[in-house]
Amino acid sequence: MxxxxxxxxxxxxxxxxxxxxxxxxxxxxxxxxxxxxxxxxxxxxxxxxxxxxxxxxxxxxxxxxxxxxxxxxxxxxxxxxxxxxxxxxxxxxxxxxxxxxxxxxxxxxxxxxxxxxxxxxxxxxxxxxxxxxxxxxxxxxxxxxxxxxxxxxxxxxAKLPPCPMIDYRIPEDSIAKLGSSAAVVTIIATLIHCHPLVLLTFNH
Missing domain, CATH: 1.20.1250.20 (MFS general substrate transporter like domains)
Structure with a gap:
């Protein structure tokens, strides 16, 4: 003590x-x-x-x-x-x-x-x-x-720069070619993993 x-x-x-x-x-x-x-x-x-x-x-x-x-x-x-x-x-x-x-x-x-x-x-x-x-x-x-x-x-x-806000625009016809919603989820998960700040928009 x-x-x-x-x-x-x-x-x-x-x-x-x-x-x-x-x-x-x-x-x-x-x-x-x-x-x-x-x-x-x-x-x-x-x-x-x-x-x-x-x-x-x-x-x-x-x-x-x-x-x-x-x-x-x-x-x-x-x-x-x-x-x-x-x-x-x-x-x-x-x-x-x-x-x-x-x-x-x-x-x-x-x-x-x-x-x-x-x-x-x-x-x-x-x-x-x-x-x-x-x-x-x-x-x-x-x-x-x-x-x-x-x-x-x-x-x-060595400080990593902040991840920029990136706008990924996936055409609707490209989504249709993916074949399943699971594939879409996989792509979205990959994008979010690579870029923590991701804005996804779908063109109609």
Whole structure:
């Protein structure tokens, strides 16, 4: 419960910080990911034998939980905001459906990998290394290969133009040659499928 309270506080803090310093959404997200990387690096250091630190005491773990909670809300909020900046107008449902599938649909992978690490090493501490890699590698990709400004431009270019109002006039003698009302229904259904805004008129 305390983690999610800290998450709410952290989320408001980073929204305030973004406005105060006029930061980009991508920048705020990278700041939070850098903090996550640092705390998992600290946990990974605990793999070194005989070190008295590296999340080996209760105060360290409470500190870890507080830092994690303070930043997790901002990460979730700003990553969705950044993703929204890249969605094509009018196709938001498709993009966020894919987002939900890749987000929640892959949630089993982390526990599986950490479980395998635990089986091979006899310790859960190796999970810090795995989490560190899963944070650092995508963060590098985000920092150096994702152009926020270009993405905003491309999403506008990719926007599909509205379907024009098209007047399909089917001569009466052509309808007579179709042979059955089922054929007429098929043609009409095809036209409507291809052009959402279709005006059909029959000449008499």
């Amino acid at each position: 305390s983690i999610w309270v800290a998450a709410a506080v952290g989320n408001y803090f980073y929204v305030w910080l973004k406005k105060r310093l006029d930061l980009r959404t991508k920048t705020v997200l990278l700041i939070n990911l850098a903090v996550f990387a640092l705390i998992n690096l600290y946990g990974s250091i605990g793999l070194i034998p005989n070190l008295p630190f590296g999340f080996k005491s209760s105060p360290e773990m409470y500190t870890y939980a507080a830092i994690y909670g303070f930043h997790i809300g901002a990460v979730q909020s700003f990553q969705r905001a950044l993703f929204a900046d890249f969605t094509i107008p009018g196709r938001e449902t498709e993009f966020f459906s894919l987002y939900a599938i890749t987000d929640r649909g892959s949630s089993w992978l982390g526990p599986l990998v950490v479980g395998i690490i635990r089986n091979f090493t006899g310790s859960l501490r190796g999970g810090f290394v795995y989490i560190l890699l899963m944070i650092v590698l995508p963060s590098l990709g985000l920092a150096f290969f994702v152009d926020h400004d270009q993405g905003l431009t491309d999403r506008v270019r």
